[in-house]
Amino acid sequence: MAELLRVLLSVSEKAANVARVCRQEAPLFELLVQEKTGADKNKKFVQDFKTLADVVIQEMIRHDVCAQFPELNGFIHGEESNKFENGLGESVTVTVCAKEEDTATLLAKVLDDNQTAAALLTKAIHQDLRVKDEAAESLQLALSLADVGIWIDPIDATSQYIEGKEEEVSAEGFCPSGLPCALVLIGVYLRSTGEPVMGVINQPFSRRDSTGKGWTGQHFWGVSHGGVNTCSFPNPKHSLRKERDSLSVVLSSSERREVKDALAPLCNGRLTYVSGAGYKILCVIQGLVDVYVLSEASTFKWDSCAPHAVLRALGGGVADLGECLSAVSNGNKGFRAELTYHKPQAGCQGVDKWANQGGLVAYLDSAVMDRVVGALVGKM
Template sequence: MADLLRLLLRVAEKAANVARLCRQDAHLFQLLVQEKTGEDKNKKFVQDFKTLADVVIQEMILHDVGVQFPEMSDFIHGEESNKFENGLGESVAVTVCSTEEETAKLLATVLDGDQAAAALLAGAIHQDPATIEATIDGLTVPLKPSELGIWIDPIDATSQYIEGREEALEEGRLFPSGLHCALVLIGVYLRSTGEPVMGVINQPFHNKDPGGSRWRGKHYWGVSCGGINICSESSPSDRSGEQRGLSVVLSSSEKQPVKEALTSVCGPENIMYASGAGYKILCVIQGLADAYILSEGSTYKWDSCAPHALLRALGGGVVDLAVSLQQSESGVQDPSTELTYHLPRADQTGADRWANYGGLVAYRDCSQLRSIMGALRGKL
């Protein structure tokens, strides 16, 4: 498991390098954006874009993990189809080849013969990043790779990535939108139960170097299995500072009855809004908000798997909102309400098979979860 975590941290950083490269090179970025259609489209959005960066990152992670852990290859899933259409209307299956030259040749067919752009992208795909620091020596978890599956969201909050608005982040403050909301998410789950057991989050656009020209990222990770709970972030009880009222982060499109119900327990000053499901859950992990509530079924397994593992390591979790609201008035939290990641919905097709249909609540503290459920019960 320590080897797997090291690998995921490394490939997530490679992914971040690809994401940064595609934003830094204006010519390359203009070639990359394509709108999703049909079953791949998130019905919440009028436009649901994917970029070649998304597809390349997903295929790169699948390739690199498959090389080191071939027994996992058939259980690595992602948000994106690897089909991309070039300017000639030809559909090209994007894959990562064994050599940089072969990958560049394939990418050139997607990029309408642009050899320079293809070589630039292939170089980032095949270049190993600097070592990622993580205190994981001696990590022993009684699991085998053959028992695990992986969910990848190559660039969560793609719309923010495409828009590219830059914000200077301040420690301890939630910023509702911007490039920092775009995250690389890699979650590991148990095939038998669907429990999330490991998560890696990379934030490619965390801050700029002192010269102000290049972005630097930040990574987060967590492992939760049995009695083992380790996270790169501190748990709520370890945090210093004054106590404040219960705070929540929502989507700006959240239903009005939900906003009103939460205002009664949080106060209007403690209701915040942000872009990207992954970023909103990261805000809960970091303690910038106590919970993230979504009443719609517009997130997917690839959005929640990685950050769910980190929250579990911190003593929290992510529950199915609809199922939780069906519980008794006692408010006793049943572990069966936690989201799982191994079974598709048989009554759906395409991406909808993997939607978190009941909505969700991401939380760090069970008592706060009970307060939220109490406020929402009977309102939906």
């Protein structure tokens, strides 16, 4: 499993580099951020280049992982469909080919023969990039590949990625919005139980590089399985928080008023708002906030699988908020309805079958989660 984690770290960094290339190379950046008008307005490839960047990353990860672990073919799932229609009405299935020139030809077909853009993308996709992480490489874990599945979110917080704003870091240490909120998420779960066991989070736009023109990123990982709980960084900040009565709760700005009103007293009236589901959970992981609460079914398995595994490695988790509220209402306090990742939601169609239907609460300290759930019982 050390080899699987090593491969996931490397492909996450390749994915981060593709995301950076799309913003830093002018031919790709123009496709990414400009909406065409007039005769070009109905060309689907232009309108969907945002999605193509996602799909290219997703398919690159799938290709590279399956090249190392062919037994995972068919068990690597992503957010995006890989079928496109170009300006000529031709349907193209986006894949990463074994040969670089074949990938370039396919991408040029999607991009209406934009050879420059196709070549830039292809070069980033086929680069040989390896991440060295001694702790990951020394990991010992008894985990069968025959029981493993993977969820990919190629660019979480896509809207922040497209807008490309550079927000200042808050006093608490996080960015409320902007490029740092855009993450590459790769989560590993058990097919038998749905339990998240390994997560890789890559933040492509962590800080400006030394030139001030480009970006450098950072990655995080965590593993939780069979008595092994380990991750890429220590967790010192939460020990300080446990001694305080006031909590730090992060929400979506569109969260329901009744939820905000119920949670405000726990935070001395000061709620925190941050963009991106994955980034909100990362803020919990890093100890920048105590808990992330979402009452709507607006996140999906690809959003939560990777950061959930990292939280588990630190002793926390991501629970189904609706199920937790029902349990407390029925007198079953302390119930942990942890999210699972192997089964679609019954009665739902399309992407909704993979939604976290009951909302979620991401936490490190179970006592904090109990306080939050208690505050919300009967309020929503």
